Amino acid sequence: xxxxxxxxxxxxxxxxxxxxxxxxxxxxxxxxxxxxxxxxxxxxxxxxxxxxxxxxxxxxxxxxxxxxxxxxxxxxxxxxxxxxxxxxxxxxxxxxxxxxxxxxxxxxxxxxxxxxxxxxxxxxxxxxxxxxxxxxxxxxxxxxxxxxxxxxxxxxxxxxxxxxxxxxxxxxxxxxxxxxxxxxxxxxxxxxxxxxxxxxxxxxxxxxxxxxxxxxxxxxxxxxxxxxxxxxxxxxxxxxxxxxxxxxxxxxxxxxxxxxxxxxxxxxxxxxxxxxxxxxxxxxxxxxxxxxxxxxxxxxxxxxxxxxxxxxxxxxxxxxxxxxxxxxxxxxxxxxxxxxxxxxxxx
Numbered sequence: 001x002x003x004x005x006x007x008x009x010x011x012x013x014x015x016x017x018x019x020x021x022x023x024x025x026x027x028x029x030x031x032x033x034x035x036x037x038x039x040x041x042x043x044x045x046x047x048x049x050x051x052x053x054x055x056x057x058x059x060x061x062x063x064x065x066x067x068x069x070x071x072x073x074x075x076x077x078x079x080x081x082x083x084x085x086x087x088x089x090x091x092x093x094x095x096x097x098x099x100x101x102x103x104x105x106x107x108x109x110x111x112x113x114x115x116x117x118x119x120x121x122x123x124x125x126x127x128x129x130x131x132x133x134x135x136x137x138x139x140x141x142x143x144x145x146x147x148x149x150x151x152x153x154x155x156x157x158x159x160x161x162x163x164x165x166x167x168x169x170x171x172x173x174x175x176x177x178x179x180x181x182x183x184x185x186x187x188x189x190x191x192x193x194x195x196x197x198x199x200x201x202x203x204x205x206x207x208x209x210x211x212x213x214x215x216x217x218x219x220x221x222x223x224x225x226x227x228x229x230x231x232x233x234x235x236x237x238x239x240x241x242x243x244x245x246x247x248x249x250x251x252x253x254x255x256x257x258x259x260x261x262x263x264x265x266x267x268x269x270x271x272x273x274x275x276x277x278x279x280x281x282x283x284x285x286x287x288x289x290x291x292x293x294x295x296x297x298x299x300x301x302x303x304x305x306x307x308x309x310x311x312x313x314x315x316x317x318x319x320x321x322x323x324x325x326x327x328x329x330x331x332x333x334x335x336x337x338x339x340x341x342x343x344x345x346x347x
Contacts (some may be wrong), residue, residue: 005066006109007106007108008032009024009030009031010025010034010109011036012033012065013035013036013038013275014037014043014276015064016062017061017062018063018064018065018068018183018233019062021046024045025048029145030111031047031048032045032047032096032109033045034098034106034109035065036105039105040105041103042073042075043069043099044071044072045073045096046068046070047070048320050070054068054095055340071240072099074088074092075098075100076100076170077099077100077101078101078107078108078109079241081234081328081329082115085086085110085249086112086115087121089311095109095112096112110273118167121166122246123223123239124171124218125163125168125235126154126172126210126222126224127209127225127227128157128174128224128226129146129173129175129182130176130177130179130201130205130210131145131204144175144178144179144181144182146227147182147230149235155228155230156173158230159229160189160192161192162235163196163223163235165194166235167233167236168194168223169193169194170194170198171195171198172197173199174199174201174205175199175205175260176202176204177204179198189316194335199241200213203305205305205312206307206310207288207301207308208307208310209224209306211224211296211299212304212306213291213302213303214297215295220294221240221243221290221291221293221294222239223235223239225290229288229289230250230344231327231329231332233252233287234266234329235289238289238291238325241291242325245261245323247322248296249292249315249323250292250323250325251286251289251312252286252287252289252324252325253284253285253324253325253327254284255282255328256284256285257282259280261278284324286308287327290308296315299311309329312344
């Protein structure tokens with residue numbers, strides 16, 4: 001979804017004329033303007049083609065823009081997946097789709113060009129790659145877990161490639177166990193078309209503690225991912241979601257279903273009050289991918305161990321906003337040998 005400042009420049013009031021619409025099209029450079037009523041609810045859209053057709057049928061620059069508004073435009077809710085938005089664009093032959101909230105007010109704008117060729121992002125991506133990988137022994141006895149091969153290449157390489165396709169160019173790898181093997185393979189990132197820095201843990205600092213080793217002041221929100229998470233999540237969309245919701249910390253969560261192997265007896269004391277045959281429990285689990293604002297780093301102690309759930313608790317307890325980003329893309333936490341086998345089958 002396009003940056004908030006850009007799409008807001010495309011909003012047009014209901015009393016505007018065609019000259020105003022043309023000016024707004026030129027200023028926003030998004031090939032569309034969003035006409036909103038007095039309550040801020042989307043009333044319609046105007047493209048340069050709509051204006052051109054209006055002028056051809058006798059309207060002039062002083063004519064009300066309402067005479068060329070395309071009513072009931074195609075819109076999508078916030079959070080719809082990139083893949084589905086692209087399908088809607090293709091099916092309806094449009095290159096822009098407004099994003100609206102439950103009241104019909106615009107909160108963003110999807111652009112075909114950005115969805116198919118994401119712009120370069122200045123935000124950093126940090127990958128936690130220092131774990132011992134004890135559950136994956138003997139594979140990790142002589143190889144760090146993020147370097148284990150999936151489809152012939154290290155897991156870490158898949159993660160970096162995926163994020164680079166979304167415009168991320170600056171990566172920081174937190175390394176510890178057999179970290180020299182990671183540095184030897186990736187170097188400064190030049191042969192992968194990215195720039196890579198390293199944070200070297202002298203002892204394991206958990207899934208968040210290594211962030212305290214960042215050697216520069218951060219001014220932009222950034223993405224953090226575990227180095228053993230194979231997923232098709234859109235890292236850029238996670239970051240945009242984080243910014244839109246004004247969060248200090250955002251956690252990607254995934255729906256997990258588990259079926260009880262037995263029939264469950266519901267009791268009130270010793271009285272049986274009901275039965276449920278092999279019920280399915282549904283919960284949201286931590287997917288190991290996060291977006292953080294620079295302020296989140298202030299809740300870490302330099303060089304002290306800390307896991308992400310603990311960091312989220314610290315942020316929440318002082319009243320800062322922590323939010324969940326529901327993800328639906330394929331996801332696999334490669335923590336055990338059978339997970340590694342499954343990852344190779346899926347790639």
